[in-house]
Amino acid sequence: MGLSRRQLRLLMVSGFSLFLMYIMYSSKGDNPSSLSDSRESANSIISANPNAKIDEAINNKISKLYQQEQAEKAAEEKAAVDAAAGIKVTEEIDAIEEDFDPVKELMQIRALAPMIVFSKSYCPYSKRLKKLLTEHYEITPSFFPVELDKHKHGKLLQEHLAKISGRATVPNVLIGTSNESKGGCDDFLNLHESGKLATMLNEWGNKKLSVKRLETPSNV
Template identity: 45%
Template sequence: MPGSLASQIHVFEKALVAIIALFLLMSSSSLSFLNGDGKSVSSGAHFSNLLIESKNNPKEDARINNDIGKSKGSEEDMKLKDDSDKPAKGSGDSGSGSNNNGQRVFDAKAALLEIRALKPMVIFSKSYCPYSMKLKKLIAENYQITPEPMIVELDKHQFGAELQEYLGEISGRKTVPNVVIGKSVESKGGCDDFLELHNKGKLLDKLKIWGDNNLDVKKIGPPSNA
């Protein structure tokens, strides 16, 4: 009987050791770490949510991730601050602003004044318009104008429709292309008008007169090998 009792105790001890080992294994697999936000993150499969995952001491990994999390948070805070300091998208467009309700508004008059202040000659165009293309080609291939004309593609301007409507009211031309030169707001014409003056040999002088000494205009001659 004593031998049998000793054998039973030995079996019990082995079973107890196995249970304790299993408990420790389960506890280590569910070990948690604190990320940069102070939230508990489980190790194992979920550990990949952190920035560092290694075979090092879990406490050391937790410390590294905590430091990285703080740095990442600081960078994100700086980015948010930088973004908050930037103007809203499109706010840099000429003549645009906000009303008292924070709604964006467009001042066509102010926008046109800003555009006109940039160059003495402005061609209001639309990139897909065949007549606009024809006029731009006519000018580029036959005349050297300094400073070179400014081209405003109304279809690519955020407020192109509003700008074209206002331009039509003050220039007398509602269609494109629409050329404005010098101090006058009156339209100097469209594609057909410029083509007619060019064919009659009068466009060079007209451009000089309209430019009022603010434009240097020269006719581009044919190639020397023509």
């Protein structure tokens, strides 16, 4: 069984003490050449007060080791607290996600408008599609955009959309009661350029959506 950290430190202090005592007392010499040398050595040792110096050195060493031990203990306690906090946050997130029902959420979103554009606020293709629909078409009722990057459960909702609509990317447009994706930015741009987008939107809306193309120059 190995020595504990405290036992190792005590062993170090003991060894350090013995080393200092050896250094302090070895200066006496085993064979003094004269009585005067012996007296001078004795006086030197007495005046140096070796016991006090050894005690001071030992106390300083013990103090440094204690401070180091306290610092390491505080760091270990902080790491344990941080780990516990991280576990708690993860558990709370998991609990929230377990309560989220993407099927129910999608049904509630679809009830808001016949045409839903699932988008992300930073996505350039999403921005381009929303600009196309807004500036070149009169859609009644207006399409409803859902910014997945700002939705509380956007990641889970997008995963569910990928399964039921066949499209995992954004923008992703759902119209009417069908769960099939009507396309992304490029699909809508192609229909727009061919002059068929308004017709297709009305057909997909099944009389629940009224779409007219505005007579404006196309610069999309």
